[in-house]
Amino acid sequence: MDKAWKLCHSKSDVQNLAYDDVRENTNIGSQYAILACHQAAENIKSCISRRQDGTKASKPTYTSLIVTYDSQTMTVFPEKEQVSLTTYGDHSRVRADLVLPDDEDGYQHQYLDSDEWEPTESTLHYRDGEWYLHLGFRKPKTADEATENGTVLGVDLGVNEIAVTSTARFFSAGELNHKRREFERVRGDLQECGTRNAHRTLEAVSGREDEYVKHVIHSVANGIVEGALRYECDGIVFEELDGIRERLPEAVWHSEWVFNRLYEYVEYKAEAEGLFVETTNPKNTSKRCAECGYIHDDNRPSRDTFECQKCGNQNHADYNAAKNVADVYPRREQQSSRGRGVSQYALKSGTVTPNRGYTPYSTESEVESTDKPHPQRANPSG
Numbered sequence: 001m002d003k004a005w006k007l008c009h010s011k012s013d014v015q016n017l018a019y020d021d022v023r024e025n026t027n028i029g030s031q032y033a034i035l036a037c038h039q040a041a042e043n044i045k046s047c048i049s050r051r052q053d054g055t056k057a058s059k060p061t062y063t064s065l066i067v068t069y070d071s072q073t074m075t076v077f078p079e080k081e082q083v084s085l086t087t088y089g090d091h092s093r094v095r096a097d098l099v100l101p102d103d104e105d106g107y108q109h110q111y112l113d114s115d116e117w118e119p120t121e122s123t124l125h126y127r128d129g130e131w132y133l134h135l136g137f138r139k140p141k142t143a144d145e146a147t148e149n150g151t152v153l154g155v156d157l158g159v160n161e162i163a164v165t166s167t168a169r170f171f172s173a174g175e176l177n178h179k180r181r182e183f184e185r186v187r188g189d190l191q192e193c194g195t196r197n198a199h200r201t202l203e204a205v206s207g208r209e210d211e212y213v214k215h216v217i218h219s220v221a222n223g224i225v226e227g228a229l230r231y232e233c234d235g236i237v238f239e240e241l242d243g244i245r246e247r248l249p250e251a252v253w254h255s256e257w258v259f260n261r262l263y264e265y266v267e268y269k270a271e272a273e274g275l276f277v278e279t280t281n282p283k284n285t286s287k288r289c290a291e292c293g294y295i296h297d298d299n300r301p302s303r304d305t306f307e308c309q310k311c312g313n314q315n316h317a318d319y320n321a322a323k324n325v326a327d328v329y330p331r332r333e334q335q336s337s338r339g340r341g342v343s344q345y346a347l348k349s350g351t352v353t354p355n356r357g358y359t360p361y362s363t364e365s366e367v368e369s370t371d372k373p374h375p376q377r378a379n380p381s382g
């Protein structure tokens, strides 16, 4: 609240501004941090609208404990008149009885017992030794409303390029790596110096480096989410981050931290736009030809180049991998009864469906692109 007041009031803006601080200064989980930011945004918004109505309203303060829950952190059991809530710090849950009015036709029951409504963001308040749960309800989307040719954007993470999307957008790691080497050199000099003054400067330098790296990650995350929106995707797909250190042995140790942060940033920025973020199994994404599906070690003659030994497809290795990362998702959905209705992934010029192949965007909906062509993208097939 202190950070966002008079600056911004949209959920995503407040989240951008305060999420890192909330995570760093508390031990609450990512979902709680997001919801806390949203809560602050809502309170600022209602304050602004009261002022517009001519009512005096000052910066909201929190006089009692409020925790915001959503369907990820709360489960309601209407028949049992119970609710299960996750607790701070760890991943345990507490189950509590709901104290409802006896009146069976009361409005609480009308929502709880109805199939038309499902619980959504709710707030837990602590007042005078009692806990009050303000349950929120919404009408869920019906199956018909859910999209059936949903599209995903694939993202490959790497060493030379922090990220490459299946729509051929390259986020270079060049400047980041260069700046980090510079920071490292300065730190080395200061460490050698060893004086108390040098120690203080060292801390300041590390703080500046953190700020810089976060700034870069934020802008990459923004670029990825913008891309997903521009190509009308429903979700963004990354490779699983577990084991990424083994898969990218050339990456310096802190890359893992960078990738985790990037995933987190994309996740909350995407959520604010109504997009989902998922991971797919990274097996063979770097060795598989995104055109014909042929998998072989020799398809990767060097780190940056991909050359299919079967069909001759040549491409930037990370771009080929981004397509593979995306391709796994609709295939996985085909094999499961429940899914998000995703059947294709987005390229710069069209979409790819695992069975039917490539469909170019129709001319009316052709997306204007400002992507810089990559020098190594010899044969852009997408």
Ligand SMILES: [Zn+2]
Pocket: 289, 290, 291, 292, 293, 294, 308, 309, 310, 311, 312, 313
């Ligand atoms: Zn091939």
